[in-house]
Every structure is written in structure tokens, then in C-alpha cells.
Amino acid sequence: MPNEMLHLPKVDCLLKRYKGSPGALLPILHEIQETIGYIPDAVIPEIAHALNQSQAELRGIISFYHDFRTTPPARHILRLCRAESCKSRGAEQLAAQLRERLQLDDHGSSADGNISLRPVYCLGACACSPALELDGQVHARLNAERLDALLDACREDA
Secondary structure, three states, X not given: OOHHHHHHHHHHXXXXXXXXXXXXXXXXXXXXXXXXXXXXXHHHHHHHHHHOOOHHHHHHHHHHOOOOOOOOOOOEEEEEEOOHHHXXXXXXXXXXXXXXXHXXXXXXXXXXXXXXXXXXXXXXXXXXXXXXXXXXEEEOOOOHHHHHHHHHHHHHOO
């Protein structure tokens, strides 16, 4: 039995709590992801049935929002800002450094499941560009050396 099946009773309780609430889908999806770490395929039919929506509609919504995951997350999630302010201060060079060092594309995860790389288009740290978010913590005024130190810390933590 897949590990996510252990969490389905929590999903049942969650669906009962939101039953009949307008606009319940996004809060349900967020809470499932916070609880399980991602939105497993096994819960899609249950959610669709509870909200009287098709599975295709749910999958479309999940794929539209870039923060939803349908697979278990990597141990470390690195989100590099690619907005104009960060680009003008060297984010593209940092992105190239990340791709080379991690051997990933901009939306990849390392083979060992340790680091996931995702671009974002504003972290709200424009005055301190370039910036990235690592496991929810923003690191600003980034340079190549500081980026290498962050990556080394992630690898040591593996």
C-alpha cells in the first residue's frame, strides 16, 4: 500500500469539514499539501466527488498553480527569482550556475531527491536583488560564492 494511503482518513475529515463551503477547493488542496507534502493522485477522485467536479477540472487547477506538487517534494526547494530587478543584478548568471552545478533544468529535481529547482517571478526582495528562497527562507544580495555555500549546506544536510 502506498505511503500516501495512510493519510486518506485526514483527507476524508478535511472534505467533511469543507462540505458545502463555496470556494473550498483551493483551501482543501493547500491543506492536503501541507499535511502530506504534495497532492497524491489517489485523493483526486475523492475530492472531485465531494465537490461535484470532474477529475479533469481538478487536475487542470492543480497544474495551473505552480505551488501545487503532485509528487513528493525534494528535501530542499530552491526558488530563484527571475523578475526584472533580480535579472538586472545577475540572476541569469546564478541560474546558469545552478543548472551547471546541479545538472538540472530550471524546473528539475536532483536524481537523489535532495534539491528541487524552481524559478519564481518575484520574491518581494527587489531592493536586495538578486534573491532566492531556500526552504522558505529568502536569501538576498546573492552572489556566486554565497550560492555555492548554500548548495554545499544542502548537500551536507543530505
